[in-house]
Amino acid sequence: MEIFANLALGLETALSPTNLVFCFAGVFLGTLVGVIPGIGPLAAISMLFPITFHLNPTAALIMLAGIWYGTSYGGSTASILLNIPGTTSSAITCLDGYPLARQGKAGVALLMTTVASFIGGSIGIVLLTLFSPVIAAYALTFGSAEYFSLMLLGLVAASSISGASALKGLAMVILGMLIATIGMDSQSGTARYTFGSLDLLDGLSISALAMGLFGVGEIIASVRRITVKDIDRKGITFRSMLPNREELKRSWLPMLRGSSIGAFFGALPGTGPSVAAFMSYAVEKRVSREPQRFGQGAIEGVVAPESANNAADQTAFIPTMALGIPGSATMALMLGALMIHGISPGPNLITDQPALFWGLVMSFWIGNVLLVILNLPLIGLWVRLLLVPYHLMYPAILIFVCIGAYSVRYVVFDIFAVMIFGALGYAMRIFGWPAAPLLLGFVLGPLVEQHFRRAMVLARGDFTAILERPISGTVLAITALLLVWSIWSGLRQRNGALASAKQS
Amino acid sequence: MVDRDFRDILGGGLLAALGLAAAAYAFMHYNMGTITRMGPGMIPAALGVLMALFGVTISISGFFRSGRFPEVRTLTPIFILGSIAAFAVLVRPFGLIPAVFVATIVATFAELNFRPLLCVILGLALSLMAYVIFIVGLRLTIPPFAWPF
Amino acid sequence: MKTIIAATLVVLAAGGAGVAQDFPNRPVTLIVPYGPGGSTDLLGRQLANELQEKWGQPVVVENRPGAGSMIGTASLAQAEPDGHTILINTAAFSTAPAVQTDLPFDAKADISPIAMIATSPYVVVGGAQVESETFAEFLAEAQARPMFFATAGVGSSSHFAAELLIQQAGIPGDVVHFSGGGEANTNLMGGHADIYISTTASVMPYVNNNQLKALGVLGEERFVLLPDFESSGENGVRGIDVDGWIGLFGPGGMSDELLDRINSDVNEVIWSEAFQGILQENFVIEGRTSAPQFKAQVEAEMDLWVRLADERGITGD
Structure with missing residues (x-):
């Protein structure tokens, strides 16, 4: 069996002392930047990129990759404890993670996200090992028509992502899409809604949006309200971190579903961990028998997106390594690390550089195990953070948010953007507008628009040509069914909803 | 008068105004293009109109419901x-x-x-x-x- | 940030713009107007290494991506013209202003072209749906079946090269804009678009892996490094005389002696072994122009692209 020989070669490479050290350095740094809001994997990897000049390519790649998937482990921590997304891919984890923390279940939530991350990561690695070339070839058949249909399905599926009314949810998806149109239009080069500002030409950054809406909005609403007493001190014993039987039973299916969804979107160029996390949350809420629990601290709403983003982290390497096609800016950096060492990426990479490829794959296992070991004892430490009085905590959070926003590209405007979105976030709380659909619209909006316009050019203006393509046609049909079903079930529940609205 | 959901009436109105403003600005400043080759104004204008419609619906539904305006911190x-x-x-x-x-x-x-x-x-x-x-x-x-x- | 403040202080202390003799007297910033990891970035980092050795001052690479390289270029326009802030850019420098008409700087007056680092012709590559193997077959196939020309984005050099070929060869064709060269290449492989015209650095890895096929190069003559590729000129397509390039730029108003000084330093370091290795990997040859020659070429191209944008109805709105 050739695969065992390859895996053995990979394990040998990954276990060499140098590579082990760089693997550890990568996942450690990844966890650290993941916990710090604002600084995501792209920023961290860009900062460390010059170091890779002086390393051998395998060690360099192992370290950069460690940062990449390590941030997803760390990213959920800030989401759960502070309602501030540590990375954008864990923004959705705020929705149920933060309520769990407020109920004194921060330990359980953190433990379960670590488990979910490991399971998602493992499934991703298995797919990467077994099917890289097949999946990569399949991903190529996805054109703009297919992307458009998938993104539309995501928007419709997620329109009821929050607990608020579907009407408000949809309105916020659209507001998010509108905010995302700010900047240079990719199809015509026109500057839209920039009012002559060069800072707006590249659009608003998702980290500024997420930190403002969730983090700053939360601080404004919480100052002088939250006291340490709110948190159960018992929450930090190791025993209390263990999930109970009920929570475990609720979690395992969402983890598997989340991993599959994550693996799929990770392998598609142009989407990635963030889209994967959003989609899996939307799916969980759809399939749940008690969707009203979501947003109130449902464990499914935490484990599904966290397994999805970690699975996506691993499968993102499929097109990158098997075809030489980076699906995101971060993956482009990975390829760049190879290219400065004279290794040209492409379909021959796996056969030409077996030690590098299989060494990298095996280092993912080592890295994921290291991350679990690294994160489990830290859970108690992180939870203890909640015992810091809020009047000392929130200025620190604000400072981290400001520095995080500024450090992305050293533009002062980005800090003001956080401020504006903080104000918007607070206004949205007042009006009862849900923040998650807005963030989703912001992420998917540009993809929907860009692929739709491009698909129409490629179809020469004939929308039926998009419907006739097997994949996009099927997905659009599912989307239409889902839309009809949501409206119908929405109407059916309307009377009940009206009654409960009166009480609130 | 007290028995209306002013939160949604006002919020929906704001959304409607914002949507209309965005759509109007897109109509005035950006090229709409054709169905085959949509211009930069097409999608923002459509989104603006759609959001205005949702805003109006949210606002109107507020008139048929009681509600309480939440505390606003200054x-x-x-x-x-x-x-x-x-x-x-x-x-x-x-x-x-x-x-x-x-x-x-x-x-x-x-x-x-x-x-x-x-x-x-x-x-x-x-x-x-x-x-x-x-x-x-x-x-x-x-x-x-x-x-x- | 730090360097900008330091720059202001040093300029104030010196009481005027930097002089060529004492250049460089503090760290130099090399702006790369693209994200890290791309071919321009890698070339820029190697150049920074070489110049750092030559000058005995740190040369720091700063990635300022966005708006088809115009964000980084705009920040160069605001820097002091003392040579301590320089920028590496591709032919996007000459194409982007033809589409982005509301730039906060004048691309001719506020930027000084210093040296062409490397150059290569544009390569025409075909995707999965293209049956032709040669340039002549491609011209016939494109006449019979209107093709989709992928670009790396509006106003990118691949966009203008495609428009130029469509115009000069008189073939029907539609441009489709993708987000970057990577996406354009992927869509060619998947057969969603047909033709992509870009620099050797962008397409040759895929051609060498047999993922895309090269149909020819744009220009009158064949290219020395790729002698097997037919040229557009030998197939009777006239009026295409543009090559892709990577060049070094400074802020507008640099003194002639400073321009000459940096130009000759660049023309010296590009012959180092490491640098030549990178050039060969990317299938490009070194630039070999003086600062005034490079300036004349860049400005001629800018005029060409503005004229083409006008004729083909390419506008920013």
């Missing part, structure tokens, strides 16, 4: 947002540490319970923390101190 948001603004204004001319210090002080005002000593200690502690984590640890290229004159 001073707290001003100090929190002011703290971010202070950081933004100071970080470039004066460097990281002064920006962190002043932003911390402004942020503590949001407590509406002024404790000068605590305030200064917290400011110094956070300045040190920011320096250690971001400049020593992560090696961000923000100067700790600068002088604009």
Whole structure:
């Protein structure tokens, strides 16, 4: 069996002392930047990129990759404890993670996200090992028509992502899409809604949006309200971190579903961990028998997106390594690390550089195990953070948010953007507008628009040509069914909803 | 009059106004293009109109429902947002540490319970923390101190 | 940030713009107007290494991506013209202003072209749906079946090269804009678009892996490094005389002696072994122009692209 020989070669490479050290350095740094809001994997990897000049390519790649998937482990921590997304891919984890923390279940939530991350990561690695070339070839058949249909399905599926009314949810998806149109239009080069500002030409950054809406909005609403007493001190014993039987039973299916969804979107160029996390949350809420629990601290709403983003982290390497096609800016950096060492990426990479490829794959296992070991004892430490009085905590959070926003590209405007979105976030709380659909619209909006316009050019203006393509046609049909079903079930529940609205 | 959901009436109205403004601006300034080759104005205009429709629906539904307008804080948001603004204004001319210090002080005002000593200690502690984590640890290229004159 | 403040201080202390003799007297910033990891970035980092050795001052690479390289270029326009802030850019420098008409700087007056680092012709590559193997077959196939020309984005050099070929060869064709060269290449492989015209650095890895096929190069003559590729000129397509390039730029108003000084330093370091290795990997040859020659070429191209944008109805709105 050739695969065992390859895996053995990979394990040998990954276990060499140098590579082990760089693997550890990568996942450690990844966890650290993941916990710090604002600084995501792209920023961290860009900062460390010059170091890779002086390393051998395998060690360099192992370290950069460690940062990449390590941030997803760390990213959920800030989401759960502070309602501030540590990375954008864990923004959705705020929705149920933060309520769990407020109920004194921060330990359980953190433990379960670590488990979910490991399971998602493992499934991703298995797919990467077994099917890289097949999946990569399949991903190529996805054109703009297919992307458009998938993104539309995501928007419709997620329109009821929050607990608020579907009407408000949809309105916020659209507001998010509108905010995302700010900047240079990719199809015509026109500057839209920039009012002559060069800072707006590249659009608003998702980290500024997420930190403002969730983090700053939360601080404004919480100052002088939250006291340490709110948190159960018992929450930090190791025993209390263990999930109970009920929570475990609720979690395992969402983890598997989340991993599959994550693996799929990770392998598609142009989407990635963030889209994967959003989609899996939307799916969980759809399939749940008690969707009203979501947003109130449902464990499914935490484990599904966290397994999805970690699975996506691993499968993102499929097109990158098997075809030489980076699906995101971060993956482009990975390829760049190879290219400065004279290794040209492409379909021959796996056969030409077996030690590098299989060494990298095996280092993912080592890295994921290291991350679990690294994160489990830290859970108690992180939870203890909640015992810091809020009047000392929130200025620190604000400072981290400001520095995080500024450090992305050293533009002062980005800090003001956080401020504006903080104000918007607070206004949205007042009006009862849900923040998650807005963030989703912001992420998917540009993809929907860009692929739709491009698909129409490629179809020469004939929308039926998009419907006739097997994949996009099927997905659009599912989307239409889902839309009809949501409206119908929405109407059916309307009377009940009206009654409960009166009480609130 | 009291028995109306003014939160949704006002909120929906705001959304409608925002949507209409966005659509109108797109119509006036951007090319709509054709169905085959849509211009930059097409999607924003469509989104604006759609949002206005949703806004109107939300607003109208508020008239047929009772509701309570939530408490709106004024001073707290001003100090929190002011703290971010202070950081933004100071970080470039004066460097990281002064920006962190002043932003911390402004942020503590949001407590509406002024404790000068605590305030200064917290400011110094956070300045040190920011320096250690971001400049020593992560090696961000923000100067700790600068002088604009 | 730090360097900008330091720059202001040093300029104030010196009482005027930097002089060629004492250049460089402090760290130099090399702006790369693209994200890290791309071919321009890698070339820029190697150049920074070489110049750092030559000058004995740190040369720091700063990535300022966005708006088809115009964000980084705009920040160069605001820098002091003392040579301590320089920028590496591709032919996007000459194409982007033809589409982005509301730039906050004048691309001719506020930027000084210093040296062409490397150059290569544009390569025409075909995707999965293209049956032709040669340039002549491609011209016939494109006449019979209107093709989709992928670009790396509006106003990118691949966009203008495609428009130029469509115009000069008189073939029907539609441009489709993708987000970057990577996406354009992927869509060619999947057969969603047909033709992509870009620099050797962008397409040759895929051609060498047999993922895409090269149909020819744009220009009158064949290219020395790729002698097997037919040229558009030998197939009777006239009026295409543009090559892709990577060049070094400074802010507008640099003194002639400073321009000459940096130009000759660049023309010296590009012959180092490491640098030549990178050039060969990317299938490009070194630039070999003086600062005034490079300036004349860049400005001629800018005029060409503005004229083409006008004729083909390419506008920013």
